[in-house]
Amino acid sequence: MSEPMGRGGAWTEERGTSDEGRHHLEAAQAASGKHGTSDEGRHRLEAPQRRAGDAAAAAELRRRIASQFGRSLHVRTLDTGSCAACEQEIRLLAAPHYDLHRLGFFFTPAPRHADLLLVTGPMLRAFAAAAGKTYDAMPAPKIVVATGACALGGVYQPDAFCYGSAGEVLPVDVWIPGCPPSPLALLHGLLVAVDRLAERVAGLSFTVGGTS
Amino acid sequence: MTTLKPATAGLLPAVVTRAGNAAGPVAVTEVAAAELDVVTAELAQHPGARLADLFATGADPVILRVVWALDRDQLYLVTETEVEGPRYPALSDIAPAAFAEECEIYEQFGIRPAGGKPLNRVAMPPQPDIKLPTLGHAPAEPPRDVHAPHLVGGQAFEFPFGPVRQVGVESLYYGLVTSGEELVDLYLFTWHKHRGVEWRAQGQTPRQALFHIERVEGLGAIGNSCAFAAAAEAALGLEPAPEALLTRAIALELERLYNHAAAIAALCQACGLAVGRAAAEIALEQLLRLNAAVLGHRYLFGVVEIGGARTAPDLGRLRAGLPAAYGELRRAGDALLSTNSLLDRLEATGTVTLEEARRLGLVGPVARASGIAADARADHPSGAYAALAPVVATQTAGDALARMRVMLAEAAESVRLIETLAADATGMPVGTAAKNGGPRSGLGWSESSRGESLAWVELDAAGRISRARLRPAAVRNWRGFDDACRSQNVFTDIPIIEASFWLTVAGTAR
Numbered sequence: 001m002s003e004p005m006g007r008g009g010a011w012t013e014e015r016g017t018s019d020e021g022r023h024h025l026e027a028a029q030a031a032s033g034k035h036g037t038s039d040e041g042r043h044r045l046e047a048p049q050r051r052a053g054d055a056a057a058a059a060e061l062r063r064r065i066a067s068q069f070g071r072s073l074h075v076r077t078l079d080t081g082s083c084a085a086c087e088q089e090i091r092l093l094a095a096p097h098y099d100l101h102r103l104g105f106f107f108t109p110a111p112r113h114a115d116l117l118l119v120t121g122p123m124l125r126a127f128a129a130a131a132g133k134t135y136d137a138m139p140a141p142k143i144v145v146a147t148g149a150c151a152l153g154g155v156y157q158p159d160a161f162c163y164g165s166a167g168e169v170l171p172v173d174v175w176i177p178g179c180p181p182s183p184l185a186l187l188h189g190l191l192v193a194v195d196r197l198a199e200r201v202a203g204l205s206f207t208v209g210g211t212s
Numbered sequence: 213m214t215t216l217k218p219a220t221a222g223l224l225p226a227v228v229t230r231a232g233n234a235a236g237p238v239a240v241t242e243v244a245a246a247e248l249d250v251v252t253a254e255l256a257q258h259p260g261a262r263l264a265d266l267f268a269t270g271a272d273p274v275i276l277r278v279v280w281a282l283d284r285d286q287l288y289l290v291t292e293t294e295v296e297g298p299r300y301p302a303l304s305d306i307a308p309a310a311f312a313e314e315c316e317i318y319e320q321f322g323i324r325p326a327g328g329k330p331l332n333r334v335a336m337p338p339q340p341d342i343k344l345p346t347l348g349h350a351p352a353e354p355p356r357d358v359h360a361p362h363l364v365g366g367q368a369f370e371f372p373f374g375p376v377r378q379v380g381v382e383s384l385y386y387g388l389v390t391s392g393e394e395l396v397d398l399y400l401f402t403w404h405k406h407r408g409v410e411w412r413a414q415g416q417t418p419r420q421a422l423f424h425i426e427r428v429e430g431l432g433a434i435g436n437s438c439a440f441a442a443a444a445e446a447a448l449g450l451e452p453a454p455e456a457l458l459t460r461a462i463a464l465e466l467e468r469l470y471n472h473a474a475a476i477a478a479l480c481q482a483c484g485l486a487v488g489r490a491a492a493e494i495a496l497e498q499l500l501r502l503n504a505a506v507l508g509h510r511y512l513f514g515v516v517e518i519g520g521a522r523t524a525p526d527l528g529r530l531r532a533g534l535p536a537a538y539g540e541l542r543r544a545g546d547a548l549l550s551t552n553s554l555l556d557r558l559e560a561t562g563t564v565t566l567e568e569a570r571r572l573g574l575v576g577p578v579a580r581a582s583g584i585a586a587d588a589r590a591d592h593p594s595g596a597y598a599a600l601a602p603v604v605a606t607q608t609a610g611d612a613l614a615r616m617r618v619m620l621a622e623a624a625e626s627v628r629l630i631e632t633l634a635a636d637a638t639g640m641p642v643g644t645a646a647k648n649g650g651p652r653s654g655l656g657w658s659e660s661s662r663g664e665s666l667a668w669v670e671l672d673a674a675g676r677i678s679r680a681r682l683r684p685a686a687v688r689n690w691r692g693f694d695d696a697c698r699s700q701n702v703f704t705d706i707p708i709i710e711a712s713f714w715l716t717v718a719g720t721a722r
């Protein structure tokens with residue numbers, strides 16, 4: 001897991017002007033027993049939510065991401081033969097209507113930084129090797145989210161061209177239906193995935209008491 | 213569709229005259245294999261003629277079909293040639309636009325153009341353990357893998373990139389040949405996304421096949437399914453109700469609108485313009501929601517049906533929602549066109565010259581930005597477009613900025629067309645036409661948001677597909693992409709050029 005991308009300036013400004021923020025930061029540091037860089041991320045994740053609408057759900061999600069990862073969850077995407085509509089919906093997650101960054105999710109182009117893999121498409125045989133390599137390049141704990149009817153097995157039968165679903169090649173943890181799944185369905189799926197990943201992190205020995 | 217007498221050299225004047233005498237928008241003629249090169253050369257010389265597609269059918273003998281778009285004569289001319297044996301005249305020597313199809317035909321049918329030029333890998337994966345079914349005989353030798361020599365003249369080297377790329381983009385494998393910053397050459401590999409849709413369609417009814425045709429390219433679902441449905445209807449002798457044709461045209465223009473908004477969002481993203489991207493994405497999201505409100509699906513899946521349309525537009529919601537959604541796009545577009553940092557970045561980036569666009573048979577906004585006023589809605593009006601006279605927007609610079617200007621102008625025109633179409637529509641669902649006994653083969657087309665989409669359908673006696681050919685616009689325009697990237701560009705221009713072409717890998721690797 002890596003530093004969250006972007007918005008560094010906003011954070012500096014906040015810390016510079018808000019005493020409350022600093023106390024908060026120290027408290028968080030004491031509670032987690034972590035140091036340095038991770039607290040910066042934590043601080044930002046717990047900054048006041050500026051939008052009203054989905055504040056409760058967002059706060060809960062941020063709390064969960066923050067408590068499990070200290071900072072944020074990084075998402076990587078993998079197209080194994082999609083029709084490009086699923087990709088368009090994934091891109092829209094970052095658009096103003098959805099803005100997944102405010103929830104502590106970030107897109108990353110590097111598998112080494114990724115916690116979660118969004119897989120689209122029916123897993124073409126010609127692509128399976130590349131899919132496996134992308135998965136292997138991600139550090140554990142990691143989670144695979146099959147995205148869209150293709151990846152779930154609802155569009156192509158298994159045949160000479162494709163395995164027919166993502167689960168034939170990768171260990172899928174969460175399935176998001178839809179052709180394509182709307183950005184809201186994707187967000188819902190990411191939420192479910194956070195829980196799964198949290199369980200997995202809790203099972204690892206490097207956390208204190210499982211919930212750091 | 214008119215079937216003409218077998219044609220020989222000197223064919224064209226007769227054909228065009230006959231078409232001028234209301235022979236209809238499509239004419240089919242046989243050409244002997246020995247004369248194919250002469251006839252092709254003659255057609256290539258005809259003003260406004262484009263080699264729009266080349267494909268094969270069957271085995272022993274293979275039938276080779278060339279689809280010519282005679283844009284000035286409002287005619288599609290299909291030549292049919294029986295090829296005995298493994299070779300046919302090399303058409304790409306006469307019309308370079310045919311080369312990619314020659315490679316494809318070699319992989320799928322095992323026949324090759326005369327002259328022994330190497331044929332590149334298109335859809336067959338290089339992994340020896342993956343054996344894909346072909347549409348005819350398998351090729352005798354595997355196709356060639358394109359590679360630059362590792363060191364090109366001691367100056368440049370090949371830098372493979374992909375297929376897994378940035379977040380939220382399709383898989384695409386680039387072979388970049390570079391001397392450090394400048395792009396010397398560029399190859400694209402898309403075999404890892406080939407889903408064999410034409411193979412899948414065999415043995416299905418057109419109605420069944422439509423499910424995968426729509427999903428060939430989700431961002432072109434309407435463009436491709438309109439072309440395919442039109443081809444199937446020509447083969448079946450079906451005439452969809454005018455109301456259904458209005459629905460299709462409305463859907464096609466809605467698809468164009470959201471695609472152009474998405475392209476502009478992608479352009480801003482590629483240029484690092486966060487505010488512009490957000491503004492375009494607000495428009496895009498509103499347009500997608502409008503699609504869902506009006507026709508039931510954000511990407512307009514499930515609208516087209518063979519012989520008609522499966523849904524009718526909710527005209528009230530269309531009239532209520534369109535001005536606001538398009539208003540967002542226009543505001544974003546106006547602001548972007550006065551943002552100098554963006555204009556500077558787009559100007560002279562990814563230039564496609566008029567000559568290049570002609571040579572490669574490019575279509576859609578890419579061709580129009582280079583000065584070719586080709587638009588199937590105007591040149592080959594069909595369905596509801598016959599009465600519409602759409603205004604074709606063109607530019608001459610051929611760079612990324614010209615393509616953006618074309619897209620913005622087209623979006624405005626689409627809104628005008630939708631308003632005209634909606635005034636004629638009733639919003640009442642209509643049944644699909646039912647009448648069997650057509651000629652059992654047919655050509656269909658539409659002007660999708662990326663340009664002309666073509667389809668050819670052949671049916672057996674039981675009404676099942678014996679050959680379905682789908683040629684989305686992306687198949688054509690990717691071959692202009694390498695040229696656009698090569699001309700005086702550096703690495704960081706590639707994402708901008710890709711966004712300005714706004715193609716899909718799925719559309720070409722169908």
Ligand code: SF4
Pocket residue numbers: 081082083084085086120121147148149150151155178179180181427430
């Ligand atoms: S699930 Fe549907 S939208 Fe997504 S890639 Fe497959 S066909 Fe396209």
